[in-house]
Amino acid sequence: MEVVAAILGSAVTEAGRSLCGSFPSIKNFISLQSNLSALEKEKKSLVDLKNKVIEDVDYSSDAQMTLWLREVEQIMLEVNSAQTGMTASNQKLCGCFFNCSEKYRLSKETTRMLKQIERLLKAGDIAVKMVRQNYLAKAVEHIPGPSIENQTTASQNLAKVMDLLHDDDVLRIGVWGMGGVGKTTLVQNLNNQLKGSSSMHQFGIVIWVTVSQHLDLKNVQIQLAERLNLNASMEESVQRLAIKLHQRLQKEKFLLILDDVWEPIDLDSLGVPQSKDHNGSKIILTSRSLEVCRETKTDKEVKVDVLNDEESWKLFTVNAGKVATAEHIEPIARSVAKECSGLPLAITIVGSVMRGKTMIELWKDALNGLQRSVPNIRGIENKVYKPLKWSYDSLQGKNIKPCFLYCCLYPEDFSIDVNELVKFWVAEGLIDQQQNYEDSYNRGIALIENLKDSCLLEHGAHEGTVKMHDVVRDVAIWISSTMEDGCKSIVRSGIGLTRISEVEMSKSLKRVSFMNNRITNLPDCGICCPETMSLLLQGNCFLSRIPDGFLQAFESLKVLNLSETRIRSLPQSILQLGDIRILLLKKCFYLEELPQLGELSQLQVLDCSETSIRELPSGMKNLINLRQLYLSGTYNLKNHSKQDRIWIVWFGGSRHDIWCLCLGFEGRGK
Structure with missing residues (x-):
């Protein structure tokens, strides 16, 4: 019995030892299961953080963030590999409770990976916060520029734009006007006022971009x-940049200001979310062209106009300083400021140049240069004329540039009759002469509207007229006088001349305008202008004679306007102008007779209204291209009864039909 007892005791003792030795294995098994659950949970947290970083944060420029992402990728590979190995081990060991060495190793491995993931999660949170601090842009960045304080017109325009920002139905706003009128200054002030303003609450960020x-x-x-x-x-x-910008802007409620836009912009190609699909965001663009605004699908347009006289003078004195208000300078200074015609850019440049100049002679010289459209003031050519010339350079379409330059032939602030202007364009071949009158007129109107939308023409003082802003006209004259080909012109209209300088009359001139002066005599010879197509002499009320040799200098003439002069007859040399299309003699009250005009076979328009001619010249039947004949107010014309109205007879549009025949009589001056 003692032997049996000893054997049993030994067996129990050994079993107890084995059982006690398995306690660490049980502990490791329980720890492994806990670690595996924690590892899966922490792995998911790390993956979520990584995806958030990639989606929300621009980490590519941050070395620390890039290194963190590499470490995350490495630990993910290790975790995935370990999880795959654990699955294989469990299947191989069939879950054997007592095979503890492998489980012990795996438990230690998962513990190490857990610590690594916890470290990466903590480091990732810190790095993301640091990157985001740099990543988040200021809501509004101050844009340096002149203030519009005390400028009533500009402040009213600013208020209009501010109101549109609060209008839920307006998503795109166009701010347009001629070059130098203050569009950029207006939106700069709007941008700066939004900083700290209650209006800013509707936007997360204001973005300023200069397009050019x-x-x-x-x-x-x-x-x-x-x-x-x-x-x-x-x-x-x-395309890649557009994707990146679109992803970023989709997260923002933004106001995008696109300054100095010259052509329509495809916002999709740019990467800007469409406002209609992105609630609350808005776009403002500035342009010289109303057409560009409309083609960029603006909902509302605000036109920026020039300053009034009082605002102009205030701005001028700010730039010119106290010298402008000195007693002996102020009258001239006011005239200089007025020549800038309310254009802030011109006022600022001219005022700054004249600052500190106390000699009245310098002010008179500046005034003379401005009145003659000669850029003799330092900086005005580069800082005023050339920027405005960009509008001219951007004109697109056949012959629109020479059509624009034609308008500068008229005097400053002159309201140009649209019908007359279109006729002159047709005569010079700028509009297809083969079209019927209606088609030609419609084409002319389309060109005029294009120029108005580009702020190069304005509405005139009366219906059916247009005019040029004074500074735009100065630029057009500057362009015309410097062109070596195309439309080189001499413009001396409305400046009080009493004679024509023969020296200025060069062979390369295409257009010549001396209208609305006080010229009494014309040179009989000594000039040669074989390429000139238009000669405007109307409004010289003291001119009584056209020398025979004068017209011989203009062999290619297509347009001749002698209206409102005192001429009594036309020289025979006019018959040598075989290419002339338009001859205007309106209100030549002293004109009593005409030469035989039958040789002028290309003549299309003849205006003899309010003259004293007694009869039509012989050979009129040979004027096969005549389209418009004006005879109203010809009191002395034989074979015509006096009427109180003008008869206008319209015929068809074929090339050989008369477009307009004006007969009858009306009181002078009406």
Whole structure:
């Protein structure tokens, strides 16, 4: 029995030892299961953080964030590999309770990976916060520029734009006006006023981008990215940048200001979410062209007009300083300021140039240069004329540029009759002469509207008229006088001349205007202008004679306007103008007879209204191209009974039909 007892005791003791030795294995098994659950949970947290970083944060320019992402990728590979190994081990060991060495190793491995993941989660949170602090852009960045304080007109325009920002139905706003009128200054002031304003509460960020004349889509995208603190480079494609910008802007309620837009912008190609699909965001663009605004699908347009006289003078004195209000200077200074015609850019440049100049002779010289459209004031050519010339350079369409330049032949502030203007364009071949009158007129109106939308023409003082802003006219004269081909012109209209300088009459001139002066005599010889197509001499009320040799100098003339002069007859040399299309003699009250005009076979328009002619010249039947004949107010014309009205007879549109025949009589001056 003692032997049996000893054997049993030994067996029990050994079993007890074995059982006690398994306690660490049980502990490891329980720890492994806990670690596996924790590992899966922490792994998911790390994956979520990584995805959030990739989606929300521009980490590419942050070395610390990039290193963190690499470490995350590495630990993910280790965890996935370990999980795959554990699955295989469990299947191999069939869950054997007493095979503890492998489970012990796996438990230690999961513990190590858990600590690594916990470290990465903590480091990731800190790095994200730091990157986001740099990533978040200021809501509004101050844009340096002149203030519009005390400028009533500009302040009213600013209020209009502010009101439109609060209008839920207006998503895109166009601010347009001629170059130098203050569009950029207006939106700069709007941008700066939004900082700290209650209006800013509706936007998360205001983004300012300068587009400029030659649209570079990638350059615009880079400006957008920099404002949003997004990393972008010129090496990236436009499409890639658009995707990046779109993803970022979708998270924002933004106000995008696109300044100095010259052509319609495809916002999709740019990467800007469409406002209709992105509630609350708005876009403002500034342009010289109303057409550009409309083609960019603006909902409302605000036109920026020039300053009134009082505002102009205030702005001028701010730039010119106290010298402008000195007793002996102020009268001339006011005239100089007035020559700037309310254009802030011109007022600022001219005022700054004249600052501190106390000699009245310098002020008179400046005034003379401005009145003659000669850029003799330092800086005015580069800072005023050339920027405005960009509007001219951007004109697109056949012959629209020479059509625009034709308008500068008229005096300053002159309201140009649209019908007359279109006729002159047709005569010079700028509009297809083969079209019927209605089609030609419609084409002319389309060109005029295009020029008005580009702020190069304005409404005239009366219906059916247009005019040029004074500074725009100065630029047009400057362009015309410097062109070596095309439309080189001499413009001396409305400046009180009493004679024509033969020295100025060069062979390359295409257009000549001495209208509305006080010229009494014309040179009989000594000039040669074989390429001139238009000669405007109307409004010289003291001019009584056209020398025979004078017209011989203009062999290619197509338009001759002698209206409102005192001429009594026309020289025989007019018959040598075989290419003339338009001859205007309106209100030549002393004109009693005309030469035989039958040789002028290309003549299309003849206006003899309110003259004293007694009979129509012989050979009129040979004027096979005559389309318009005006005879109203010809009291002395034989074989016509007096009427109190004008008869206008319209015939068909074929080339050989008369378009307009104006007969009858009406009181002078009506």
